Amino acid sequence: MEKEFDSKLRIQNSASNPSTQRSKSFAFRAPQENFSIQDFELGKIYGVGSYSKVVRARKKDSGTIYALKIMDKKFITKENKTAYVKLERIVLDQLDHPGVVRLFFTFQDTYSLYMALESCEGGELFDQITRKGRLSEDEARFYAAEVVDALEYIHSMGLIHRDIKPENLLLTEDGHIKIADFGSVKPMQDSRITVLPNAASDDKACTFVGTAAYVPPEVLNSSPATFGNDLWALGCTLFQMLSGTSPFKDASEWLIFQRIIARDIRFPNYFSAEARDIIDRLLDIDPGRRPGAGPDGYSSLKKHPFFEGIDWTNLRSQTPPRLASELKAPSSGPDGHESAWNPSHVGDSSARTNDRNGGAASSSESGSITRLASIDSFDSKWKQFLEPGESVLMISMVKKLQKLTSKKVQLILTNKPKLIYVDPAKLVVKGNIIWSDNPNDLSIQVTSPSLFKICTPKKVMSFEDAKQRALQWKKAIEALQNR
Numbered sequence: 003m004e005k006e007f008d009s010k011l012r013i014q015n016s017a018s019n020p021s022t023q024r025s026k027s028f029a030f031r032a033p034q035e036n037f038s039i040q041d042f043e044l045g046k047i048y049g050v051g052s053y054s055k056v057v058r059a060r061k062k063d064s065g066t067i068y069a070l071k072i073m074d075k076k077f078i079t080k081e082n083k084t085a086y087v088k089l090e091r092i093v094l095d096q097l098d099h100p101g102v103v104r105l106f107f108t109f110q111d112t113y114s115l116y117m118a119l120e121s122c123e124g125g126e127l128f129d130q131i132t133r134k135g136r137l138s139e140d141e142a143r144f145y146a147a148e149v150v151d152a153l154e155y156i157h158s159m160g161l162i163h164r165d166i167k168p169e170n171l172l173l174t175e176d177g178h179i180k181i182a183d184f185g186s187v188k189p190m191q192d193s194r195i196t197v198l199p200n201a202a203s204d205d206k207a208c209t210f211v212g213t214a215a216y217v218p219p220e221v222l223n224s225s226p227a228t229f230g231n232d233l234w235a236l237g238c239t240l241f242q243m244l245s246g247t248s249p250f251k252d253a254s255e256w257l258i259f260q261r262i263i264a265r266d267i268r269f270p271n272y273f274s275a276e277a278r279d280i281i282d283r284l285l286d287i288d289p290g291r292r293p294g295a296g297p298d299g300y301s302s303l304k305k306h307p308f309f310e311g312i313d314w315t316n317l318r319s320q321t322p323p324r325l326a327s328e329l330k331a332p333s334s335g336p337d338g339h340e341s342a343w344n345p346s347h348v349g350d351s352s353a354r355t356n357d358r359n360g361g362a363a364s365s366s367e368s369g370s371i372t373r374l375a376s377i378d379s380f381d382s383k384w385k386q387f388l389e390p391g392e393s394v395l396m397i398s399m400v401k402k403l404q405k406l407t408s409k410k411v412q413l414i415l416t417n418k419p420k421l422i423y424v425d426p427a428k429l430v431v432k433g434n435i436i437w438s439d440n441p442n443d444l445s446i447q448v449t450s451p452s453l454f455k456i457c458t459p460k461k462v463m464s465f466e467d468a469k470q471r472a473l474q475w476k477k478a479i480e481a482l483q484n485r
């Protein structure tokens with residue numbers, strides 16, 4: 003397996019100058035090391051992607067902390083993700099900007115590939131928006147300016163990120179922005195990035211890349227990718243910072259797309275005229291008219307009155323907004339971070355898993371079951387899983403986590419009571435969790451705002467709700483048990 007992957011992933015090392023563009027041989031800045039997972043002490047899971055897990059890891063000899071992105075080779079091969087993994091590795095290797103997550107080195111073993119990334123201890127901007135409800139205009143201005151600064155660099159390298167959104171804008175411990183997740187990146191024809199032959203991203207103009215709520219209308223119309231795509235997503239992200247939600251939201255992806263195509267934007271009345279204007283311009287239907295995409299480059303964006311007072315040359319030495327801290331789970335891992343992760347299933351390790359289940363976090367969040375029922379994702383297609391008279395109490399698209407892989411499922415709680423999860427593509431029930439009013443037979447453990455476990459005497463199932471409704475799932479199920 004290792005050899006097979008090596009031949010697919012290894013890019014010839016050479017002594018050639020890395021700045022030589024599009025040369026056949028290539029030297030990585032971030033080297034391919036011979037490390038093993040045993041060289042690291044693993045801490046909490048930062049997050050789970052569609053084909054990876056990112057874990058806080060301390061290198062035992064140097065004490066340096068990294069965010070270790072761990073990818074299962076079998077899964078990547080099976081899902082045809084090799085080209086994406088290669089491209090992300092190659093692109094991150096060549097990017098050098100304080101606003102872009104840095105790749106330090108990579109290594110691999112029989113089962114996994116590892117990328118040692120700069121650790122962004124402040125979490126996702128998405129979490130800051132969620133915790134604060136919405137950001138003040140000063141906070142949003144600061145974060146938006148740092149994103150603009152990093153995007154200007156990324157675009158100047160001839161790259162389109164294609165997945166700008168608050169979940170991919172990470173924060174350092176002191177609160178500066180770093181753009182992450184280059185898994186959807188698209189190098190333009192004249193890119194300054196050396197792209198090796200089979201690492202190039204597919205150029206299927208019709209392929210929808212990115213996240214529904216942030217996708218620009220031209221992508222829905224199958225137009226080729228342009229820098230303007232990221233500027234539209236920046237407009238959506240700024241709207242979300244200021245209001246708490248993305249501008250185009252609805253019960254299903256299809257309805258979201260209808261709103262995007264109709265450019266159905268409703269500005270809250272507390273947005274300043276400057277904020278409204280810059281978002282309005284970034285959300286121009288014509289990608290070439292978005293500030294930052296025109297012939298004058300980024301100057302029209304940076305000079306916009308919304309950014310008045312921003313010191314563009316010294317952004318990184320400015321004091322960032324104060325971070326709102328996370329609800330702490332009661333247990334702590336060995337490094338003082340909760341939910342420490344022991345890699346029994348990673349790489350060549352033989353250690354046993356030591357799952358620490360934190361109890362529920364504080365119950366400050368409000369939300370009755372009836373309100374929860376209306377939260378996103380309700381779509382008529384889920385009705386086929388209901389009996390006459392049965393109604394949905396809570397529903398959301400979550401990731402079902404299994405060892406290193408995860409699968410998107412629609413988790414549905416009904417008033418029957420019934421708790422099922424459905425494969426959203428095949429529309430088949432993948433699991434029916436036997437209901438019990440007895441908490442000894444059915445209980446929910448919340449391990450972080452987005453992670454929770456459904457425990458039954460026979461098995462424990464782990465889920466991740468990207469919208470951080472782990473506690474709401476617990477409350478909804480317990481409220482039904484106590485009805």
Ligand SMILES: Nc1ncnc2c1ncn2[C@@H]1O[C@H](COP(=O)(O)OP(=O)(O)OP(=O)(O)O)[C@@H](O)[C@H]1O
Pocket residue numbers: 048049050051052053054055056069071103119120121122123125126169172182183185
């Ligand atoms: N350098 C980092 N420092 C801290 N946390 C990180 C870092 N990189 C990623 N994460 C966290 O880990 C999560 C998973 O990241 P990953 O890049 O594997 O997947 P993703 O890009 O979010 O998902 P997908 O692959 O489905 O697009 C992210 O959502 C983020 O919260």
